[in-house]
Amino acid sequence: MPRRLPLYQQIKGLLIEALESGEWLHDDVLPSEFELADRFGVSQGTVRKALDALVGERVLYRRQGKGTFVSPYQDEWERTGFVVPGFGGRVLIEPVLPELLTCMRANASEEVAAALRLRRGASVIFVKRLMRLNGQVMAMDDVVLPAELFDGLDSRKIRQVGGALYELYHRVFGVRVVRTTEQIRAEPAAADEARLMGVERGTPLLCVTRVAYAAEQRPVEWRRSWMCTDKYAYGSES
Known part of the structure; x- marks a missing residue:
């Protein structure tokens, strides 16, 4: 029993x-x-x-x-984003606007499967976006979601909420993100990132890998973001 x-x-x-x-x-x-x-x-x-x-x-x-x-939605760019260093330790937080490139079905890689506690090759939904500041591409997001939790997610639904993914997860699919973990490293831009972000191949980028969790510590989203930091720094507030 x-x-x-x-x-x-x-x-x-x-x-x-x-x-x-x-x-x-x-x-x-x-x-x-x-x-x-x-x-x-x-x-x-x-x-x-x-x-x-x-x-x-x-x-x-x-x-x-x-x-x-x-608790309010901890949306993906609400507590983290780009900052412009100012005098006296002040920073200016700028709005980051998403541009959706892709929303499609895919199969989980070994890395993603481990992070989301799925079997390798499990059905997932893959979302690719550019993030713009003042019209300039400053970041690129690869977002991967378990298909079993987000069945029916498509480009139309993402655009309907203006790209606010965490709010979409909750309102449409009943999945509420309550915390995230991040790993940050520097790496040179590969061919794909360079082409989409409009930078030279090999340009130093900040690479942030994030896992988002719902209640009961259930992982519900894997995300990797590549960020330009020549004019902006990446700030985080917990």
């Missing part, structure tokens, strides 16, 4: 289901612990423990004296 989850984890799962169904949207305040305890037929302590776990995973956040809220 399978072992039952602790009660607070069961309540956590029910809260995640409610979030993914759209019952509460980003920055909405959740019902009080008393109301949630009554809804699920458990103690307030059990509800508090479930909420604590979701706060720890950045699915929810708290405001002192205000309650518990749904």
